[in-house]
Amino acid sequence: xxxxxxxxASTATSAAGLAEQxxxxxxxxxxxxxxxxxTTVVHNPAxxxxxxxxxxxxxxxxxxxxxxxLCETKxxxxxxxxxxxTLEHAQPVLALTxxxxxxxxxxxxxxxxxxxxxxxxxxxxxxxxxxxKQDIIKITEQxxxxxxxxxxxxxxxxxxxxxxxxxxxxxxxxxEGMDFHKFYFENLLSKNSKPIHTxxxxxxxxxxxxxAACIAYIRLTQYIDSQGRPRSMQSEETRVWHRRDGKWLxxxxxxxxxxxxxxx
Numbered sequence: 001x002x003x004x005x006x007x008x009a010s011t012a013t014s015a016a017g018l019a020e021q022x023x024x025x026x027x028x029x030x031x032x033x034x035x036x037x038x039t040t041v042v043h044n045p046a047x048x049x050x051x052x053x054x055x056x057x058x059x060x061x062x063x064x065x066x067x068x069x070l071c072e073t074k075x076x077x078x079x080x081x082x083x084x085x086t087l088e089h090a091q092p093v094l095a096l097t098x099x100x101x102x103x104x105x106x107x108x109x110x111x112x113x114x115x116x117x118x119x120x121x122x123x124x125x126x127x128x129x130x131x132x133k134q135d136i137i138k139i140t141e142q143x144x145x146x147x148x149x150x151x152x153x154x155x156x157x158x159x160x161x162x163x164x165x166x167x168x169x170x171x172x173x174x175x176e177g178m179d180f181h182k183f184y185f186e187n188l189l190s191k192n193s194k195p196i197h198t199x200x201x202x203x204x205x206x207x208x209x210x211x212a213a214c215i216a217y218i219r220l221t222q223y224i225d226s227q228g229r230p231r232s233m234q235s236e237e238t239r240v241w242h243r244r245d246g247k248w249l250x251x252x253x254x255x256x257x258x259x260x261x262x263x264x
Contacts, residue, residue, distance in 0.1 A: 133205040148196040150189030167255040197222040211243040233258035
């Protein structure tokens, strides 16, 4: 008494009415042609990253057609309003070195090395070296003999035309050519009628390859002065020899001490 009760039938009727209204409302939205928002933006003010999740709103027909398609998630990030980078399933990028393709017609076969093999100086036996040193000593003796005899023609045949020299007669100057020596041959050496004897002491020969040599020695000269008394004088000499066309030529000499030509 005094209470109203609701019957099960009326409750069911009310629920059915609510469901019908909801269905009509859904149909009205679809017929209006207005699409619901497809993206929900979530701001993260702490790090400045803004994410957007694209929803997958599909009808039953879409699900039948695109059953194999998956929803893709895109993340949009930026460091400043002017720079925006979109990353889609970021994957590690491999750094590849580009290789330029070679045209088939431009491929050249490797060039064979046709350079001459390196030549090595064959060391000569001590006997051969000794013979060559004796040759240098003999040609030096011939040159000194030509000086003692005043034979300028023989002297020029043994010396290089561009002969250079340091000698006491040049007063410390470097002399080049034959004219300086010719003066002493014509005015002193060729006019000497007294005997001159020269001894080469302690000759030392340096062999420089096959076509060059250097000899150093003491030149001891004995002569007769203007009063008929025997005299001796000494000089230290070094001569450089060069072989051209099989012939040895004196290209330079250095004389220290007494003059090469004794002043009688």
